[in-house]
Amino acid sequence: MSNQQDSNWIFDRDYCGRILNGEFSNNLKKRVAEAISLFRSFSVNANPSIPYISAWRENSDKSIWYEFVGNRLLQLLGCQSCEVAEIFRDSVLQRLTYHYGSDNEKINKKILDHHDLAFRQEELRNEGKSKGTIEAVYKISLKDRPAIWLKDQASVESFAEDQVCLSFGSLTDVTMEMMAHEQEQQEKALLLSRHAELEHKIEQQNKELWKMQLEMIYRLAQAAQFRDSCTGPHITKMSHYCDILSQAAGLSEEERQLIFHATAMHDVGKLGIAESILHKPGRLTDQEFAIMKNHSIIGAKLLSGNDTPLLRMAKGIALTHHERWDGTGYPTGLCQEEIPLPGRIAAICDVFDALTSERPYKQAWNTDLAFSEVEKGKGSQFDPELVDLFLARKRDITSIRQRFAPSPLFKQ
8 A cells, every 4th residue: 555645646625535645556546546537637627427435444334435526517506526425325315226137128127215225235246346336216306406316327446455446337317218117107007096996897797797697697597597497496406516517527617607697597598488388287298398498589578688698598507408418409400519518507407406396297207317318318319528527426416306306386
C-alpha cells in the first residue's frame, strides 16, 4: 500500500470518496482516477444517464460509499456528494430485477421493498461481484416530488489486494416507462377482477339454472310416475344403475352426472299414453303396443326446444333407450354405435329393472334370472361390451336393488 498522493488523483473539494485520499494501492487509485475523469465528461445535463462509481470493502466493514456521482442525482436527492450513499439508501422504495424462468421463455420479476433491501444488501453485492454486472430498477422517493424510477446498469470489478469492489454504472430515468407499465398492470388487474366477478355471476346463474332444470325434470318424471304408479321407485333405481354402468364405461364425472339426472326422464313420454294402456293388467295387444311405443317420440318432443346439456341428454335417452343393438328396436331402428352411448346404457338398466320389478301382469324376477336374461341379449338387444361391464358389477347392481326395494305402498 502507498500513502503517497499523486497530484493527478487530487480532485476539487467536491470529491467525497475514500480511495484517492486513502491508503490504497496505486493500481486501484489509478483505476478510480481514470474512471472519474471519464465519467465527469458524461455528467452533463444533455446526457440522459447519470454516471456513478460506488465502492465497498469486502472485509467486516461492508458499508457502501461513492467515489463519484453525477450532479443530476445530487439535484434529484437534494443532497451533497458525501450524503449520497445514505440518502439514496433511505430513498429506495422498491428494487426490481427481471430474469428468464427455467423455460427461458417467461420473464420473471423479483421485487424487494425497502425493508427487504436492508437485510439483503450483502447478498446483492456478492451476486453482482459473482456475475460481474448489476442490472436493476429502483423506485425512489423524492422531497416534494412524485417518486421516480431509475434503471441501474453497472459492471463490477474486484481488487483483491485492497479488498475493495468497484461498481461503475449509470442511472437512467425510466419513470415514464414504469408508470405506463404500472398503469397497464393496474388496468389488467381491474379487468381480471371484473372478469372474476363476471365469472362468479355466471357460475351463480348456472347453478340456479341447473337447479331449475333438475326441479323441472324431476317434477315431470314424478308426473309420469304418478300416471304409471306400478313402477314404484323405478326412476331412482334407473339413475343409480346407469351411474354404475357409466362409471364402468369410463365416462367423466360431468357425463355421469348428466346421465344420472337425465335418466329420470326416460319414460316421461308416458304422459301422452292413455291410462287404460298404462294400467292394463295383462299383455298389450299389437295395436296397444304400437301406441305404447310412441312414448319415446312423445318424450323427445316434450324435452325439445332447450339446448342445455342436461335436456339434450334427457331427450336423447328418452328417444333411444328402446333401440336395439341389432337394429330391430324402436322408434327409428338404429343399430350398434348409431345408438348414442347414454341410450345404450339406459337400455340395459331399464330392462334389468323391469325384470326385477313386480308388475300387474307378472312377478318380479330374482336377480340371477335377470342377469342371465341381460346376458342373453348381448350382441342382439344390447351393446356387448356394456353387457360385460354390467355383469362385472353384479354386486353393486344388486345392492342398489335392495336399497331401493319398493315399499308396500307400490305393491298391487
